[in-house]
Amino acid sequence: MNLIIQAPHSIAAVHLNHLAKLAQSKQREQIAEHVYRLPEAQAHPDIASYCFEHQLDYGFVPRGRSLKDFGLVVMDMDSTLIAIECIDEIADMQGLKPEVAAITEAAMRGEIDFAESLRRRVALLKGLDEHALQRVYGERLQLNPGAEIMLAKLKEHGIRTLLVSGGFVFFTERLKAIFPMPIRWKSLTAN
Numbered sequence: 001m002n003l004i005i006q007a008p009h010s011i012a013a014v015h016l017n018h019l020a021k022l023a024q025s026k027q028r029e030q031i032a033e034h035v036y037r038l039p040e041a042q043a044h045p046d047i048a049s050y051c052f053e054h055q056l057d058y059g060f061v062p063r064g065r066s067l068k069d070f071g072l073v074v075m076d077m078d079s080t081l082i083a084i085e086c087i088d089e090i091a092d093m094q095g096l097k098p099e100v101a102a103i104t105e106a107a108m109r110g111e112i113d114f115a116e117s118l119r120r121r122v123a124l125l126k127g128l129d130e131h132a133l134q135r136v137y138g139e140r141l142q143l144n145p146g147a148e149i150m151l152a153k154l155k156e157h158g159i160r161t162l163l164v165s166g167g168f169v170f171f172t173e174r175l176k177a178i179f180p181m182p183i184r185w186k187s188l189t190a191n
Contacts, residue, residue: 003041
């Protein structure tokens with residue numbers, strides 16, 4: 001298995017050496033700017049936390065696989081493609097973040113399912129006009145670091161992208177306008 005390490009910035013040799021040691025890989029190969037391959041790597045429970053702490057992306061990829069072997073990347077919108085949870089930011093602007101967060105936490109604990117938690121959170125925002133959504137989009141929505149580069153590279157290699165969201169069509173439609181085809185967008189929400 002190859003361990004791929006990448007970042008939107010230079011990766012210090014000390015980090016690559018530490019990850020190689022954790023993964024028991026005897027080599028490291030630079031395969032692009034800020035991207036390294038550690039061949040014959042083994043999984044280790046500390047790799048994820050180390051990469052998180054040092055703002056590094058990582059993934060295990062079977063030997064012999066390359067981008068041409070993939071045709072579709074599917075990702076969530078909130079806290080994946082973008083750096084915020086839209087509904088939390090809307091609630092925050094309306095002074096309702098604690099109430100919305102409590103419902104989210106109940107869903108995370110398995111006390112209520114996603115559909116019910118979404119209904120409850122949206123009900124708290126009933127009557128809100130579209131201006132509040134526009135404020136969140138304009139003032140708080142940011143792509144996660146590296147998202148634009150990733151989307152451009154996927155497009156360059158002919159890989160389609162599917163964005164799914166349990167959030168609001170308002171946001172997915174605006175993101176769709178920024179990143180035209182071959183990206184496909186599917187919102188799993190009611191308007």
